[in-house]
Amino acid sequence: MSxxxxxxxxxxxxxxxxxxxxxxTPEQLRDWLRQMLLIREFEVRTMQAYQDKKIGxxxxxxxxxxxxxxxxxxxxxxxxxxxxxxxxxxxxxxxGMDPKYCMAEMFGRIGGCAKGKxxxxxxxxxxxxxxxxxxxxxxxxxxxxGLAFGAKYLDEVVGGGSNQHVALAFLxxxxxxxxxxxxxxxxxxxxxxPVIYVVENNGYSMGTAIERGTTMSHRIIAKGEGCxxxxxxxxxxxxxxxxxxxxxxxxxxRAESRPAMVDIRTYRFKGHSMSDPRKxxxxxxxxHWETDDPITRLRDAMIEGGLIDDDGFKSLNREIxxxxxxCLAWAEASPMPDLSELYHDVFVEKHGPYxxxxxxxxxxxxxxxx
Amino acid sequence: xxxxxxxxxxxxxxAMSQEMRRDKKVFLLGEEVAQYDGxxxxxxxxxxxxxxxxIIDTPISESGFxxxxxxxxxxxxxxxxxxxxxxFSLVAADPILNNAPKMLYMSxxxxxxxxxxxxxxxxxxxxxxxxxxxxxxxxxNVPGLKMAIPAFPDDAKGLLATAIRDDDPVFFLxxxxxxxxxxxxxxxxxxxxxxxxIVRREGTDVTLVSFGRPVHFCLEAAEELAxxxxxxxxxxxxTIRPLDIDTIVKSVKKTNSCVVVDQSWxxxxxxxxxxxxxHAHCFDDLDNHVMRVHSADVPTPYAWNLEQEYxxxxxRIAEAVRSALYVA
Numbered sequence: 241m242s243x244x245x246x247x248x249x250x251x252x253x254x255x256x257x258x259x260x261x262x263x264x265t266p267e268q269l270r271d272w273l274r275q276m277l278l279i280r281e282f283e284v285r286t287m288q289a290y291q292d293k294k295i296g297x298x299x300x301x302x303x304x305x306x307x308x309x310x311x312x313x314x315x316x317x318x319x320x321x322x323x324x325x326x327x328x329x330x331x332x333x334x335x336g337m338d339p340k341y342c343m344a345e346m347f348g349r350i351g352g353c354a355k356g357k358x359x360x361x362x363x364x365x366x367x368x369x370x371x372x373x374x375x376x377x378x379x380x381x382x383x384x385x386g387l388a389f390g391a392k393y394l395d396e397v398v399g400g401g402s403n404q405h406v407a408l409a410f411l412x413x414x415x416x417x418x419x420x421x422x423x424x425x426x427x428x429x430x431x432x433x434p435v436i437y438v439v440e441n442n443g444y445s446m447g448t449a450i451e452r453g454t455t456m457s458h459r460i461i462a463k464g465e466g467c468x469x470x471x472x473x474x475x476x477x478x479x480x481x482x483x484x485x486x487x488x489x490x491x492x493x494r495a496e497s498r499p500a501m502v503d504i505r506t507y508r509f510k511g512h513s514m515s516d517p518r519k520x521x522x523x524x525x526x527x528h529w530e531t532d533d534p535i536t537r538l539r540d541a542m543i544e545g546g547l548i549d550d551d552g553f554k555s556l557n558r559e560i561x562x563x564x565x566x567c568l569a570w571a572e573a574s575p576m577p578d579l580s581e582l583y584h585d586v587f588v589e590k591h592g593p594y595x596x597x598x599x600x601x602x603x604x605x606x607x608x609x610x
Numbered sequence: 611x612x613x614x615x616x617x618x619x620x621x622x623x624x625a626m627s628q629e630m631r632r633d634k635k636v637f638l639l640g641e642e643v644a645q646y647d648g649x650x651x652x653x654x655x656x657x658x659x660x661x662x663x664x665i666i667d668t669p670i671s672e673s674g675f676x677x678x679x680x681x682x683x684x685x686x687x688x689x690x691x692x693x694x695x696x697x698f699s700l701v702a703a704d705p706i707l708n709n710a711p712k713m714l715y716m717s718x719x720x721x722x723x724x725x726x727x728x729x730x731x732x733x734x735x736x737x738x739x740x741x742x743x744x745x746x747x748x749x750x751n752v753p754g755l756k757m758a759i760p761a762f763p764d765d766a767k768g769l770l771a772t773a774i775r776d777d778d779p780v781f782f783l784x785x786x787x788x789x790x791x792x793x794x795x796x797x798x799x800x801x802x803x804x805x806x807x808i809v810r811r812e813g814t815d816v817t818l819v820s821f822g823r824p825v826h827f828c829l830e831a832a833e834e835l836a837x838x839x840x841x842x843x844x845x846x847x848x849t850i851r852p853l854d855i856d857t858i859v860k861s862v863k864k865t866n867s868c869v870v871v872d873q874s875w876x877x878x879x880x881x882x883x884x885x886x887x888x889h890a891h892c893f894d895d896l897d898n899h900v901m902r903v904h905s906a907d908v909p910t911p912y913a914w915n916l917e918q919e920y921x922x923x924x925x926r927i928a929e930a931v932r933s934a935l936y937v938a
Contacts, residue, residue, distance in 0.1 A: 321685065354718030364717035371684055371721065372713075379704050382674050386681020393687060397663050398634045420704065423674025430669065585719040586754050588777035591805060591852050600718040 258545035262480045264314075266547050272314060272479050273542060273553075276306040276535050277560045279330045282339050283510075285564050286329065286346065286360075290514050294572075295346040299360045302330035304509035307534035308440050309334040311482025312408055312504075316490050321369045321387040323380045324410035326361035327440075327508075328373040331410060335368045339564060341602045344571035351574030353602045355581060366599075367606035378418025381437060384409025385424045385499075388435035392497060406434045406494040414445025416454050416463060428499035429467035436486075436493055437464065437501045440476065446512045447520040464501030476506030477532045480541070507532075614797060619652045619789040621763040622728075625770035626653070626690060628799065630660055633688065636774055639666035639675055640692030640729075649694045650730065650789055672698050676727070677705035683725040684713065688774060693729030696783065697743040710779040711754030726773045728782035731759070732823055732873050733910045735786055736917055742910035746821070747874030749781055750850045750883075756804060757850040759783040761825035763793035765848055768802030776804070785823040805852035809861070813843035816931050817861040819884055820871040821847045824922050828871050831927035840931060850880050858884065859891045868892070869901045869930045871922050876904040901930040 258269070283303045289295050302309070309330040313322065324331045332342050337353060345352030346360045354364050363373035371387055374380040388407035395403045415421055416439065428435050439460060443450050451457040461471025474485040482504065489500050507529035511518045518526075542548045548556070583593050590596040616624075630636045637660075638653060644667040647654040657665045668675040672693065679689035693699045699706060710723045733742035750757050756778055760766040766784070773780035810825060811832050818828040825846045832842035843861050847854060862868045868888050872881030885900040903922040911917050932938075 323681070352718070354716060354720070357718050358716045362716045364720050366717075366720040371681070372717065374709075376704055376708055379677065379708065382677020382705060383681035383684070383709065385674075386678035386683075387685055388681075389678055390682035390685030390687050393637070393663070393682065394685065397637075420673050420677060423671045424677065426669065426671060427674050427678055431666075585715045587756075588714065588722050597714060597719040597722070600720065602718075603720060 258541055258547070262484055264480065264483060268314065269538070269542055269547060272310050272483075273535070273538050273548070274556060274560070275310045275334055276479065276538065277557060278339065278563065279306045279309070279333050280535060281560050281564045282329060282333060282342070285568060286343070287510070287514065289343075289346070289568065295360065296348065297359050297361070298326070299346070299514045300327040300512065301508070301510040301514070302327055304529065304534070305440055305442060305476065305506045306330055307479035307482050308438070308476045308504050308506050311479040312410075312438055312486050314483050315486035316406060316408060319369060320406050320408065321371055321391060322408040322410070323371040323384040323387060324373060325377065325380055325412060325415065326373065326375045327412065328361065328363045332363040332365060332370060332373070335365060335370045337363065337365045337368055337370065337602070338567075340567040340570040343567045344574045347571045347574070348576065349571055349574035350577045350581070351571065351601050353600060355585070355600045356577045357581070357585065366603055378411060378415035378420045381409050381411055381415065381421045381424040384437070385428050385433055385435050388428070388433045389431065392434060403434060403494065403497045406436060406490050408436050408438055410438045410440060412445065413439055413441040413443065413450050413454065413460070414448075416460060422463075422467070425464055425467040425469055425499070425501070429469050432497050433499055434493045434497045435499050436489060437499070439501065439503050440506055441503050442506050442508045444508070444512065444521070447516070449520065460503050461501050469499045469501050471501045471503065473503045473505070476504040477534050478537050479534055480538070614795060615792050616763060616795050617789065618763045618766050618784075618791045618793070619650060621767035621795045622652050622770055622784065623654065623656065624795070625767045625774065627656060627659065629771055629774040630664060635686065636688045636690065637664040637666065638690045638692060639668050639679060641668055641670055641694050643667060643692050648692070650786060652789070653692070672702035673705060676702035677709065679725055680705050680709050680713070680723060683710075683723045684721045688724050690726045690728060690774060693727060695741055695743070695786075696729050696731040696745045697741045699727065699729070699745065700743070707749070707752055711752050714778070715754060722777050723779045724777045726770070726780045726782055728770070728784060730786040731783040732785050732787070733905065733917060733921060734823070736912055736914060738912045739909035744874040744905060745781070746783065746850055746872065747879035750880050751878065755779045755781055755851065757781045757783065758804065758848065759822035759850060760848065761788070761822050761846050763791060764795045764800070765802055767795050768800045769804070769848060771799070772801050772804060775801070783822060788823055802848065804849045805854050807845050807847045807854035807857040809843060809857070810846045811842065811844040813841035813865065815841045815865055816843070816867040816869060816934055817858065817865045818842050818844045818869050818871060818927065818931070819847060819858050820845070821850055821880065822873065824871045824873050827922060827924050827927055830924035831931065834924060834928055835931055840935065840937070842931065853884070853887075855887050855891065858888060862888055862892045863895045866895050866897045867934050868896065869903060869927065869934055871903045871927055873905050873922055875907055876902060877907065879904060898934045898936070901934045903927050903930045
């Protein structure tokens with residue numbers, strides 16, 4: 241069994257009254273439940289669409305980790321840039337991407353967030369300050385450092401004020417052993433860059449359990465400490481815990497303009513990708529984590545707190561299912577990119593066979609609705 | 611033409627400083643660029659003028675700082691990344707090749723990457739193989755980037771200013787061997803557009819096409835060949851991407867003969883690309899196939915005589931020209 245454990249699992253935090261556990265409003269809690277259900281249903285439908293061969297390439301499912309993307313994005317401002325790796329559908333939806341653009345991207349349609357040029361691993365959403373979806377393990381960590389550096393530079397050097405931003409750079413525990421990550425952390429520590437490296441520690445780098453590939457796997461925040469970066473450990477199965485923990489960390493990083501590293505213990509309920517038979521872990525281990533479903537946790541806490549009842553939950557679920565069904569239909573109806581798109585968006589300016597660039601529908605729709 | 615004569619390195623600095631005065635979003639980062647005044651003194655004095663927030667000393671950490679700069683460029687800033695040598699960019703291959711040139715495309719037009727990577731490229735200083743990379747061949751293969759490679763100080767300034775203002779990633783290739791080269795350089799704004807080659811020497815018998823430092827080898831060879839009654843037209847391409855094939859084709863249609871001189875290795879190189887394009891455009895005009903002179907297809911040697919022979923030097927160029935013209 242992977243050595244990943246949930247550090248606050250025994251606390252049974254859900255039994256404490258909600259008001260004691262969180263400063264979040266009932267509206268926020270309902271919103272998080274909604275977002276997590278949306279991600280779950282979206283991913284279930286994604287798996288079906290993949291099996292129906294409507295989605296090509298590699299496809300990585302976020303089921304089980306919903307509380308991480310939802311809790312972390314809730315803990316920062318919308319203007320704060322975020323970047324992630326290839327298991328990115330959850331982050332896109334949590335950031336506010338309309339699921340229709342996300343699904344259309346995977347279908348390889350012009351209505352996709354990147355006009356069908358990126359695919360499942362490369363979700364970009366400028367109106368929602370999502371800077372990708374990146375396919376190379378760890379490569380997004382210097383980029384995230386640069387987003388935070390850039391935001392701070394704009395605030396301070398260009399704007400003449402003080403830093404107002406913090407960036408989130410999500411990575412999996414599999415990225416812990418990439419050189420780029422250490423270089424990024426060293427620069428962030430050295431230059432006081434307000435970036436938070438959020439390690440979604442699901443215990444597996446593809447099929448390799450964390451202790452088989454990573455030294456100090458029982459305490460990975462030691463890696464950040466080596467760069468002078470404060471480390472934190474959070475449970476990733478409870479969205480309230482994620483939010484409360486991340487809110488404090490993010491507020492501090494923003495105010496002090498310093499980086500942080502957060503080890504969030506979570507579990508992917510599905511395989512690494514759609515083609516993973518999961519022979520490297522036991523059914524018992526999977527069941528152990530599945531009983532700790534983040535959606536069930538929040539639902540039960542909200543029922544206990546009187547914020548929703550069974551009927552309310554069922555009706556919310558129905559609503560979500562209808563929304564995702566509609567997004568599938570929208571993606572299906574979106575045309576494939578015109579072949580002229582092949583030479584579009586290579587360079588900003590037109591020259592030679594390159595036809596310049598233009599914004600995808602996800603951006604023009606956002607501008608229209610303003 | 612400006613009367614003022616300055617060095618190649620001063621021209622580079624002038625372009626950066628003028629653009630930094632113009633636009634606060636422009637900043638310079640790299641190893642030893644600030645307190646040390648630049649390993650090759652290109653950024654001398656810039657720290658005093660712009661301060662440590664905009665002239666940033668980085669640790670030896672190319673993958674980290676190149677990636678960081680790309681993230682900043684995605685935020686709309688305009689970083690200039692100095693690689694002390696392009697040879698050291700290889701450890702940053704993932705960010706500079708997988709992120710910068712592809713970001714616009716992969717994001718469907720949402721996030722461009724207005725960034726300049728610049729530094730010394732090419733052999734000639736007896737640095738041995740690891741420090742003597744000519745990255746033209748490796749990197750020009752990648753769509754989505756632009757590649758400029760000046761041969762004279764005025765172009766060093768004009769092309770670098772254009773690179774900094776360009777909205778796409780630009781790979782800017784300098785030569786340590788040329789940083790002390792002097793020339794007339796205009797004061798004030800000076801922009802040389804990309805994709806416009808220039809004829810450095812007019813001739814009628816053969817077209818020599820080159821980029822960067824080997825342009826000087828071509829001019830040297832042309833001088834020698836003139837003594838034999840061979841008239842060479844020398845074209846300085848100035849940018850490899852975009853490539854000004856029109857100027858090359860126009861010249862070849864006049865001379866009916868073409869020798870491409872490229873300091874990268876021959877296999878899959880700008881030289882082979884230009885040869886292929888010239889063959890396609892000038893098939894009926896050519897009196898011989900396009901000849902190519904590259905660095906020898908071996909790791910760069912240290913010994914002075916071997917290194918000189920390795921380079922696409924004037925002697926090897928002259929031999930190729932005679933061969934192209936069927937001169938024994």
